[in-house]
Amino acid sequence: MKFSETIQKLDRRYIYIIVALAVILPLVFPLGFQTYMTTPVENLYVHIDEAARKDNKVILLDFAQAPSTLPELYPMDIAILRHCFLRDIKVFTISYFPQGAAIMEMALAEVKEDFPEIKPNVDYCNFGYRTWGMRLPIILGMGDDIAKAVETNSEGAMLENLPIMKNIKNYDNIQVIVEITGSTAGLTYITYARGKFGADVGVGVTAVSAADLYPYLQTGQLVGSLGGLKGAAEYEELVETFAVQDIEFSKKNARDTKWRSNQFKLSEVPYKYKKARIGMDAQAVVHVLIILFIIVGNIGYFLDKRKTKQKYVK
Amino acid sequence: MKRTIPLLIVMTLGFLFVLHVFIPSKESVEFFDWFMKWIKVIGPFAIILGIGSLLMVHGNKIKRKAPNWGYSIVTIVALVITTLTGFIWGIQEGTPYMWIFKNFNVPLGATMFSLLAFYIASAAYKAFRARSIEATVLLAAAIIVMLGRVSIGQAITHWIPDITEWILNVPNLAAKRGIMLGVGLGMTATSLKIMLGIERTYLGGGKD
Amino acid sequence: MKIYMKILFLLTILFFLFSGIVSAKLLPNDEPVTGLTVEDLPYDDGGGLILSWNPLPKEKKIIEYRIYRGVTPDSLFYIGKIPVDPKTGIIGDTMRYVDQSWVFFVDATSPAKQRREKGQRKEEKNAQGISGYDVLYRRMPRDMKVYGPILKEYRILTVIPLKKYVYKTRMREFTEVDTTEEGEIDTTSTIKAGLKLEQFRYLYTKHIVGKDYYYAIQALNLTRRASPISEIVSGRTIDNPPEKLKEFYAVAYTDAEKMHFEWTLPTFAEDQKQFNIYLYDENGEKYGIFTRADAYPYTPQTNAIVTFDSIAVKFPAFNPANMKWYKFNIGEIDRKNQETLAKDSPIPAEITTTAILPDPPKYFTVEDNPNDKGDQIRIYFDESFLGISKMHYNDEFTKLNVNYFIKDNYLFKVRKLTLNINGNEKTEYVLDDRVKFKVNWDPNKPMLITATFKCRNKGEKLPEDYSISHIFIYDKNMEFVRVDNLTESELNDLQINDPEMYKVYIKYKEFEKYNYQVYKINKFSDVYRFPKLLSYMEREYLDRVGYETVEFRGDPRFQLDDKRLYVNSYLGIENWKDEYPFYTMAIYLEQLEKNNEEIRDEIAKFQKEIDETTDEEKIDSLNTLIQDYTDLIEDKPPIVKLANQQKTDKARMKILNNAHCTAKRTFNYFIRKTDGKGHYVDTPVYTQPDGEQYLFPVSNWFNNNEIITLIAVLLFAILVYFMVKLAKKGKKLYIRPIAGIEEIDNALGRATEMGRPILFVPGLSSISDVATLAGLAILSKVAKKAAEYDTKILVPIRDFIVLPIAQEIVKEAHYEAGRPDTYDKNSVFFITTAQFAFVSGVNGIMIREKTATNFYMGMFWAESLLMTETGSMTGAIQIAGTDAITQLPFFITTCDYTLIGEELYAASAYLSKQPLILGTLKAQDYIKLLIVISVVLGTLVSTVHLTFFMNWFPAK
The missing domain is CATH 3.40.50 (Rossmann fold)
Known part of the structure; x- marks a missing residue:
């Protein structure tokens, strides 16, 4: 069989094996590709970071997730929580999905392991699960009084009496609301929390929905966003370079890959804090692989076509 | 008669629902809500039809010992076991039904879904050909967008992510909207045809 | 063996293997939950209890904690659960469950029979030697024999669909024989309205103060095996005095000779009945200067205006000149007449004049919202607002990207916007929420952005000089632009370097402080309700006036013979003289005579009170009441007359219900602009052009926003008709081959x-x-x-x-x-x-x-x-x-x-x-052509700043 024919008639199973290897190998042996920053991610980081060590500002995280979106969204949960705990930023967490509530507990427990000094209800407060029907009343009610709208935390304690609520009243005290979601991103918050009370809204979404965010980012209705695993990887990297080293954010440094690579060694970072970056390695390899497939497939096609033409000429 | 009555129902309700769009009054909204409740009721009855069809097809296969009839046994056994566990122990967290759902249904579904990655690769290799100028443009765009979505694109030149964004926001969005306009119009036309009784294949094809 | 038999075999083996592994991994769920305590919830109306207990260890893989409640320790019913993720367990060391306010009790979906909770074995006993098998039951059943006797152990609230209450009840007379203290036999008879349980939407319970309630907890693990029942613990509620308030402000306006008070609400505002404002004179002597009952139900007040004159009535030695010596406090009173003073020590008043107050909202208008089903009222006020959501420079500081948002209203719908930054002007014809500026200024200095508007002309014209200004500064550390939010040192610099801009900034900050409160009142209330707080940016508000769908009735009586629950049989009707209070009308014709008798008794009681008192004010109000009641039994109010003339209960109810719903859904409005600290101004109550203040929302028969859609649909239908006709005539219609x-x-x-x-x-x-x-x-x-x-x-x-x-x-x-x-x-x-x-x-x-x-x-x-x-x-x-x-x-x-x-x-x-189908296809093509033309035309005319074409189409 000629080369061109071999290419054209290659058994699909070889392709499947190559793809499988391309996914698995980078996950096992991280390649450490550079992460490049994009503006929406930097903006979200800056907005969250601004609440650092402020007594009267909190971040509200809405976990609108289901297990099916875990690979893409969980690294975001972890990275944002880690950022907040590192920089003493107060966090509220809430979920309107039963499965989301479980993910929320899991993420909190996982990050808290490394921060023994962070105390529940003092440095963060888990509002727990609320039914979907309560979503709008709570979102609207928080514009007036968070403690009244949410009432209790996940353990059933009245919010009013918790130390974290000391200087917190309504959206004025919420630095930014971040909805991490597998579906339509942030629309309810944009319409009600932002539209009615001027709260800042950011989102973390799966790569598929990322394209739908452009209009909101362009009009400034979203202060920033994390799109898919890539967004999560960028956020992880920002937390690693600035929050972990306790350095103030600077765009110049963020964009300077050389400067960043001197800040830390990826191999020393705990696995849970670099999941997205490792995942991006696999993604990059697979993308390149598919591009190669397209090119090789087309080379075969052209060679074949030329041959057929030649046949006719003869 | 067999056709006229259903057709009459379709036409009357069709026009009522069109009117509902233009009439916001309380009566109109109440009628709509009331009707939606009935639609919910119809659904569960149709399940009987579905399961009946499934049992008949596979029952026939087993009876006739048609090729691969054993798979039909697998199907029916799975159906019976899952249904029974649900009826006996309920479907809450922690019941056998949930266990089956979590440990069979979800992983099997996820497996099928993850096959997509492999199929995309093989489709890219086998079917994505620069057959014409249009196809070549599509190919080039695909390569740029794929590069732009990962760090390698940025590493080559910062233009790649920028062009990616442009491709997605301008030509891609324009084409999408064009198709959507056509689709919207096509839907309206089809609905109109159905309402006016011009299109009646859904009643079982043919003439009256 | 064929391959699929192998698969089936393998699956079965796997199934048992895995279920074996899963159950083997689990620790037995054989320990009860410990440390269960039941405590009273503080500051409430005696309706709430808090349960707390120690969660079981994570290794037990608990998936939910189930809570049971009963009025006797021998039968506890399931009332709720707390789900837990078995992977993470519970992070803290105590779990809580708050059983407060109105809790679901029973409805038509409840189980038919009383059933024991499953999963319990007789031999599994808790520390008290009690087996869950003996005492735990599933949800309260809808069996009246079970739930009926329990009704009296709780406060009960029933929710009844209005239609059911109006048309489906059955009348019944209840006679009770009591022996009074003097030994006389007293028979009272009441008429009540009965409904079957299925006809109620829900029944809710709330605890009765001082009564014992019993609780137990059970934990289910991953395989839904139940733990032994916890200890059964009882608790009783206390009706606590209200909570202290966080904020209370007193402001005296010497020029207007009045005082403003403003405060925040306690957590359990529902229990609040009344508030009193006290003045403490130089010697610390306390005088009540103001008292008001709250609007019922659950619409407590957060502010009050008290004039100097009315203070002088209660405190004759009052002298405004001594204001600086006086101190103030507020007492909240709950329904049990317990009073809590808001502040530990009284506070002095801020003494000022009304000059510091902002202007009241202008152009305040209340009208029926068009194009809806008649459940919204549109309220708008003030001029258009422009906010800046984000600003950022590009990396070279040559361009500034401004993202803005507009808040406008029906009166001043913004059509054109002009932004000015340091003399650079940009006009926005298409309001797409973003503008780009070329930067020719120093980005490190504070900058001024001013917006002016061109609005749609709807009667009023926007003042020519109206504008909104924002100050922004580039934050070098954070690398983004801050708007309306300068730091202390930046503000000082601004004051020194640019006093004009400083003034603008201060003015904006002042403006930002005042939010809007919308107040409304219907004909069943004598106090304005405060339904909505709007931020300083808002200019329009749609108030939802929902259709009445349910009636609430308390404490039903159950009757086993006809399986009905009987509730109060009166419906509220507005006072014909537009006054408060409203009338309550008997819903049955047969009830009328008895009702009139009751009213006569009531009148006699009032008369007796008048004879005993000397308080002029009280005599006046009693006289009005007597007059109103006399009107009622003499059939003077037209609705009462009409209703009493009806021959059937159904016809009577139709009239009463109509009057009831109309009065409940008729409102008048005013707006208060406040900073939450006692500085506020009000608009007058809105009066419509016809002089009427009350407004009833109208249900519309055509949605004007859909006119374009209607035209398009009609055009399409006409085109289809013609094309089909053409095709039928045999004209060949060309269709592109696919x-x-x-x-x-x-x-x-x-x-x-x-x-x-x-x-x-x-x-x-x-x-x-x-x-x-x-x-x-x-x-x-x-x-x-x-x-x-x-x-x-x-x-x-x-x-x-x-x-x-x-x-x-x-x-x-x-x-x-x-x-x-x-x-x-x-x-x-x-x-x-x-x-x-x-x-x-x-x-x-x-x-x-x-x-x-x-x-x-x-x-x-x-x-x-x-x-x-x-x-x-x-x-x-x-x-x-x-x-x-x-x-x-x-x-x-x-x-x-x-x-x-x-x-x-x-x-x-x-x-x-077929010609019919080909015709529609062709028509479709022509409509598509029309759409393409509209798109091109729209693009062209908006490019040359003509936006009228664009504005024809409703934005979705």
Whole structure:
């Protein structure tokens, strides 16, 4: 069989094996590709970071997730929580999905392991699960009084009496609301929390929905966003370079890959804090692989076509 | 008669629902809500039809010992076991039904879904050909967008992510909207045809 | 053994193996929950208890804690659960459950019979030696024998659908014989309205103060095995005095001779009945200067205006000049008359003049909201507002990107916006929320952005000089632009370097402080309700005035003989003199005489009170009441007269209900602009042009926003009519050929030649999806051709309802082709509703049956490529058609022909060639042309800043 024919008639199973290897190998042996920053991610980081060590500002995280979106969204949960705990930023967490509530507990427990000094209800407060029907009343009610709208935390304690609520009243005290979601991103918050009370809204979404965010980012209705695993990887990297080293954010440094690579060694970072970056390695390899497939497939096609033409000429 | 009555129902309700769009009054909204409740009721009855069809097809296969009839046994056994566990122990967290759902249904579904990655690769290799100028443009765009979505694109030149964004926001969005306009119009036309009784294949094809 | 028998065997083995592993890994759930305590909830009305207990260890894999409650320790009913994720467990060391306020008790969906909780064994006992088997029951059953006697152990609130209450009740007289203290026998009889439990929406319970309630907890693990029951613990509630308030402000306006008080609400505001404001004079002597009952129900007040004159009445030595010596406090009083003073020590008043107050909202208007179902009232005020949501410079500081947002209202709908930054002006004709500026200023200095507006002209004109200004500064550390938010040092610099801009900044900060409170009142209340707080940016508010759908009634009586619950049989009707209080009307005609008797008793009681008192004010109010009641029994109010004249209860109820709902949904409004600290100004109550203050929302019969849609639909219908007529006359209508459709014949021929079946997937969506209908229309044509060629057709179905339709279509097709004998009902079959399981089914068919031609027509999602790629592997000819944009690329690359979007809908027209269908297709083309023209025209005219065309179309 000629080369061109071999290419054209290659058994699909070889392709499947190559793809499988391309996914698995980078996950096992991280390649450490550079992460490049994009503006929406930097903006979200800056907005969250601004609440650092402020007594009267909190971040509200809405976990609108289901297990099916875990690979893409969980690294975001972890990275944002880690950022907040590192920089003493107060966090509220809430979920309107039963499965989301479980993910929320899991993420909190996982990050808290490394921060023994962070105390529940003092440095963060888990509002727990609320039914979907309560979503709008709570979102609207928080514009007036968070403690009244949410009432209790996940353990059933009245919010009013918790130390974290000391200087917190309504959206004025919420630095930014971040909805991490597998579906339509942030629309309810944009319409009600932002539209009615001027709260800042950011989102973390799966790569598929990322394209739908452009209009909101362009009009400034979203202060920033994390799109898919890539967004999560960028956020992880920002937390690693600035929050972990306790350095103030600077765009110049963020964009300077050389400067960043001197800040830390990826191999020393705990696995849970670099999941997205490792995942991006696999993604990059697979993308390149598919591009190669397209090119090789087309080379075969052209060679074949030329041959057929030649046949006719003869 | 067999056709006229259903057709009459379709036409009357069709026009009522069109009117509902233009009439916001309380009566109109109440009628709509009331009707939606009935639609919910119809659904569960149709399940009987579905399961009946499934049992008949596979029952026939087993009876006739048609090729691969054993798979039909697998199907029916799975159906019976899952249904029974649900009826006996309920479907809450922690019941056998949930266990089956979590440990069979979800992983099997996820497996099928993850096959997509492999199929995309093989489709890219086998079917994505620069057959014409249009196809070549599509190919080039695909390569740029794929590069732009990962760090390698940025590493080559910062233009790649920028062009990616442009491709997605301008030509891609324009084409999408064009198709959507056509689709919207096509839907309206089809609905109109159905309402006016011009299109009646859904009643079982043919003439009256 | 065949391969599938092996699979089945393997699956069974795996099933048992895994279930064995799962249960083996679990620790036995044999310990009860410990440390259960039940405590009173502080500051409430005696309705709440808090349960707390220690969660079981994480290793026990608990998935939920179930809570049981009862009025005796021997039967506890399930009331709720706390779900727990078994992977993470509970982070803290105590868990809490708050059993407060109105809690669901029983309704029509409750179980029929009282049932023991499952999963408990008799031998499993808790520390008290009690087995859950003996005491725990599932939810409260709807069996009156069980729940009836328990009703009196709680405060009960019933929720009744209004229609049921109005038309479905049964009257019943209850006679009670009491012996009074003096030994006289006193018979009281009351008439009540009875309904069956199914007719109620819900029954709710709340604790009774001082009564013992018993609780127990049970934990379920991953296999739903229940732990032994916890200790059974009792608790009783206390009606606590209200909580202290966080904030209380007193402001004296010397020029207007009045005081403003403002405060925040306590957590349990529901229990609040009244508040008193106290003045403490120089010697610390306390005088009550103001008292007011709160509007009922649950609409407590947060502010009050008290004039100097009225203070002088209560405190004769009052002298405004001594204001600085006086101190103030507020006392909240709950329904049990317990009073809490808001502040530990009284506070002095801020002494000032009304000059510091902002202007009240201008152009305040209240009107019926158009184009709705009659449940909204539109309120708007003040001029348009422009906010800045984000600003950022590019990396070179040559461009500034400004994202803005506009808040406007019906009166001043912004059509054009002009922004000015440091003398650079940009006008926005199309308000797309963003503007770009070329930077010719120093980005490090504070900057001024000013917006002026051109508005739609609706009666009022926006003042020429009206503008909104923001100050912004570039933050070097954070590398972004801050708007209206300067730091202390930046502010100082600004004051020194640019006093003009400093003034603008201070003015804006002042403006930002004041929010709007919308107040409303209907005819059943004497105090304004405060339904909505609007931020300083808001300019319009749609107040929802929902239709009345339910009635609330308390404490029902149960009757086992007719299985009914009896509640109070009176309905509220507005006072005919537009005064408060309203009347309560008996709902039954038979009840009338008795009712009048009761009213006469009441009048006699008032008369007695008048004789005993000397308080002028009280005598006045009692006299008014007597007058109102006399009017009522003399049938003076027209509605009462009309209702009493009716012959049947039904007719009477119709009138009463109408009057009741109308009065409840009629409101008047005013707006208070406040900073929350006692500085506020009010608009007068809005008076409509006809002099009426109350407004009732109107249900509209046409939605004006849909006019363009209506025109388009009509145009389309007319075009269809003409085109169909043309086609019928025999005029040849040209339709662009579509390759995919023309290939259908060849594809079928190929299958016939090869002697293999064809596969047709009519999408994965339901019948309500138009794409599915289009797919089915194509199926009918394909099936007919297949029947003619005598080729087998396989149609796998995912939706139950699509199944019989597709079966019918294929059957008809065979009849039409004259081949009824070849029709096999099982060729159209259901697989499963699970998306990916369906795909694996379809793929299996392709591989096993070696289908020669595959059709995919309809709606598809992520599964599309999985099917088409398998099809291309088996070497089938594939023709696809879908309107799912995201799946089109996959179809185009892997299928031989693809119908894109509307081509799918057009396909049936091509195949049938009927003039009717061809006509609609042609009409569709012309409408599309019209849309294209509109798009091009719209783009062109908006480019030259003419936005009228764009504004014709409603924004979605």
